[in-house]
Each structure stands twice: as structure tokens, then as C-alpha cells.
Amino acid sequence: MFLVVSTLVFFAYKYQRKLIKERAETQEIQELLKSEELKSAYALLEGQDKERERIAQDLHDRMGGQLSTINMYLDLLEKEQLNPKQQELVLNVKKATDSTIEEVRNTAHDLSNSTLNYYGLSKAIEHLCGVLRDSKKIAVQFHSSVQQDIPSLIARDIYSVIQELVTNTIRHAEAKEIRIELTSIEDEVNFIYEDNGKGFDPNTVKSGIGTKNIELRVQKHNGNVVIESNERIGTSYIIEIPLNYER
Amino acid sequence: MFSEYLYLGTWLLGGLLLKDKKEYRFLLTFLLLQGGLRVFAIGLSYLGNNLFIYQLIGLVELIGAFFIYRNRVSDKWKNIIFLTTIFYLVSSVFIVSIWSLNSIGLAMVQLAIIGLGINYLWNLYRSKSLKLLNKVPFFWINTAFILYASGSFFFHLMSAKVNMETNDSLFNNAWILEAGFGILRLLIICYTFIFIIREK
Numbered sequence: 001m002f003l004v005v006s007t008l009v010f011f012a013y014k015y016q017r018k019l020i021k022e023r024a025e026t027q028e029i030q031e032l033l034k035s036e037e038l039k040s041a042y043a044l045l046e047g048q049d050k051e052r053e054r055i056a057q058d059l060h061d062r063m064g065g066q067l068s069t070i071n072m073y074l075d076l077l078e079k080e081q082l083n084p085k086q087q088e089l090v091l092n093v094k095k096a097t098d099s100t101i102e103e104v105r106n107t108a109h110d111l112s113n114s115t116l117n118y119y120g121l122s123k124a125i126e127h128l129c130g131v132l133r134d135s136k137k138i139a140v141q142f143h144s145s146v147q148q149d150i151p152s153l154i155a156r157d158i159y160s161v162i163q164e165l166v167t168n169t170i171r172h173a174e175a176k177e178i179r180i181e182l183t184s185i186e187d188e189v190n191f192i193y194e195d196n197g198k199g200f201d202p203n204t205v206k207s208g209i210g211t212k213n214i215e216l217r218v219q220k221h222n223g224n225v226v227i228e229s230n231e232r233i234g235t236s237y238i239i240e241i242p243l244n245y246e247r
Numbered sequence: 248m249f250s251e252y253l254y255l256g257t258w259l260l261g262g263l264l265l266k267d268k269k270e271y272r273f274l275l276t277f278l279l280l281q282g283g284l285r286v287f288a289i290g291l292s293y294l295g296n297n298l299f300i301y302q303l304i305g306l307v308e309l310i311g312a313f314f315i316y317r318n319r320v321s322d323k324w325k326n327i328i329f330l331t332t333i334f335y336l337v338s339s340v341f342i343v344s345i346w347s348l349n350s351i352g353l354a355m356v357q358l359a360i361i362g363l364g365i366n367y368l369w370n371l372y373r374s375k376s377l378k379l380l381n382k383v384p385f386f387w388i389n390t391a392f393i394l395y396a397s398g399s400f401f402f403h404l405m406s407a408k409v410n411m412e413t414n415d416s417l418f419n420n421a422w423i424l425e426a427g428f429g430i431l432r433l434l435i436i437c438y439t440f441i442f443i444i445r446e447k
Contacts, residue, residue: 004361004397008390011368012380019377 049156056112059104067101121155122146125162125180132178137170144182150189154241157217158182158191164214165193165237173197175234187243196234202227250426250433251289254282257433257440264444271443274388274436277311299345301353305335309356312363312392319385320366331359350407357400364393384443391435398428 074094082090116124122144129140150158162180169175175197182191211227214237218225223241258278265271284304291297313328338352339345367389380386402425 001397001401004393007365007368008393011372015372015377015380018372019379022377 052111056108060108063104064101067097067104071097071101116155116159121150121158122182124159125182128162132166138175139177141179146182146184148184150184151243154189154221154243157220161214161217161239162193169195169197173235188240189243190240192236192238194234194236199229199231199235202229250429251282251285253430253433254278254285257437258282260437261440264440273314277315280307280311296346298348302339302345302349305349305353305356309335309359312360316363316367319370320363324363324366328359331355348406350403354400354403354407357396357403360396361393361400364389384439387435387439391432395428395432399425
């Protein structure tokens, strides 16, 4: 009888140990899969960024070049002896070409983040805010107190996150004002993005592609996103990203 | 006497709670046969020798346990149980007598049940989908069976060694002990039935 009870106790002990070990292994596999999934998602984002750069380059170099050539021919044509009707037509075509060149330049600029590459994150955000102000769709406030250089990969992702947030605000929030605050303290950069729009429920909207991209870009650098949204005060994102994290 | 009626009570509880669960039909049949035979043995004790009923109870115990464990133990147990049954029948009829207690035969029966239980534990340990033990109802049924079998094995071995017919107090104490283990088994089975329904 003692032997049977001992066998039962011994069995329960060994079984529980095996169960704990098996669960730990399963958890390890799940974490590994999750990290692999994240890696694929990061690779996808990087691929998208590279593709945007390529399209921007093509737009600027090829289309921009072709349009400038058309403009040159129009200049030559303008100098020819034309009747007033023809001159008016040439002038209209020239205006349309100038406007198209400007549009192509702006689109290429937006795609390639060239201001970001040449002048840094604060200037790029300032430029973006300027474009938004010029559109007269929304009022924008931007404050930056960044004290050190931000690595280009982090800067590019912060800029993309802000672009995504601005798009969301304009598309869905019906906000009148955006406030962006960028600060860096020692080895961390953080920014606050606020709008005074109609807000949303973070639990239900969290799975949207835009929000997922934001989280992915921040998590890529081991950062953290806190979303607060309320019908009365709008939406705020608080994002913190460490500067010394290496993937 | 309480333990004998408790068999029928447990069968009734199981029948009410698990009427749509086919996997427990052998266990319920086992409880009904055990309860019926034991109550019949009590009635018969007022008329005369009832020990042949206990011979039958031993047989039901062995074959019933095999059917309860059948899908949970390895195939070789079919042969072991067959041989144990032959040994039990031969010893009951030819070695002792069906009118006396076949202690060695009954001890062998309980030993076989302990073997079934340990084989089940081994298979459970090797199974690929491990669950928490308290979430495995048959683990508790198995615990009930092997605890009873170990107690009963001890009782029958002792009764084979000591002539109980000449020692009334020892005989009564041994039966009380055996009944105690029987009650323990039934209470664990009742708990398992309630657990199965709660988990549903």
C-alpha cells in the first residue's frame, strides 16, 4: 500500500515536471515564431521604404527631366512668330507643364524624405508642418528640443510614424489642430502627437493596418507606444524610442 | 454495510450526471454489478454462507477493471487478465472451494488491477498532449482503483496468512479496513463524476 501511494506521488511529481518543461518549450517556440514574424514585418517595412525611394528617384530623374525638356521646347516655341491664339495656347501648356513639374517634385520629395536625409528629423517635421499649414486644412504646432543626432533609421521611422498619424488625423479625426512635440533626453527620443479630433476606441481600432505599422516601426527599435483617445479631448500618442538599441 | 449501498449510490449519481457520456458506461456497469452483488451478499449472510458471492465479486472486479482500463493500457494486458482469470477460477473451484474466501486469488486480482493502474500512469506520462493532472478525470478514477486495490491486496494477503475464522476481532477489523478502502474509492469516483460535469 505504501508502495502504491509512493508510486502515485512520484508519478505526480515527474508528470508535473514534464508538463512544466513541455510548456516552457512551447512558450519558447511561440516567442521564436513571434520574433520571426516581427522580423518579416520589419523586412517588409524596409522593403516598402526602399521601393518608395526608388519611385521618388525615378519620378525626379526621369519624369522631371522629360518635363523640363518639354518646357524648354515650349520656350523655343514661344520665341517663334505665332498668332495671338497660338501664343495663348502655348502659354497655357507652359503653365500646365510648370505646375506638373512642381507636383512631380513635391511627390518625389514626399516619397524620398529628402529633407529628412539632408537636414535631419526636426527640419523634416517642420517642413511637413509647413505643408499642412499651407493646405489650410488644419492648424499645426510643432516644438522640438532634440539635442543630439538621431540615427537615420530611427529618424526615418519616426518621420513615417508622424506621416501615418497625420494621415489618420486628416482622414478620420475631423480635428482642427495637431500638436507635435519632439524631445530627446540622454539615450532616448520621445515624441507626443496630439489632435483635438473625435477620438476612437484604441481596443477596436488597434488592429488597423495604419496603427499596426506605427507599432511595428516603434517596436523595431524596442520602443513603446501609449495611445490615449477620448471623444472630448481627441487622441494622443506618446512614443518613446531608446537610441542605443541594436536589433 | 454502508460501503455496499454506496456502490449503488455512486452508480445512481454517475447514471444521472453522465447519462450521455458513453466512455463511462463500463464504470457504471461495474458499480451496478458490484453494488448489486454486495447488497445481495449481505442479505444472504442472514441465511448462511455467502462467500461464493465474494468469489463472484472478485471476478467482476477483475473483468470490470479490465474493461474500464481497456483503451488506456497496452494490448498485452488482455493476456495477463485472461491468465489471471483462469488462475482465479481454477483456485476458486479446485484449490480452495467456492464456499470459502479465495484470499490468494483475490490478492492476485488486486495485484492485476494495480498493474493496470501503473500501466495507465506510464501511458499517461508518455502521452504527447499533457494536461494538468487535476484536469484528467480518469487519473482520479485510476487513483481510486489502485488505492482500493492496494488496501484490498493487503487485506487478502493478511487473510491468507492468518486463519480469520478462529480470530473474530481480527476478521472484523480486516473487513472494516477493506470497507474503508471501498468507501475511499467510491468517494473519489463521486468527486470525479461531479468534476466531469462541472468541467463540461
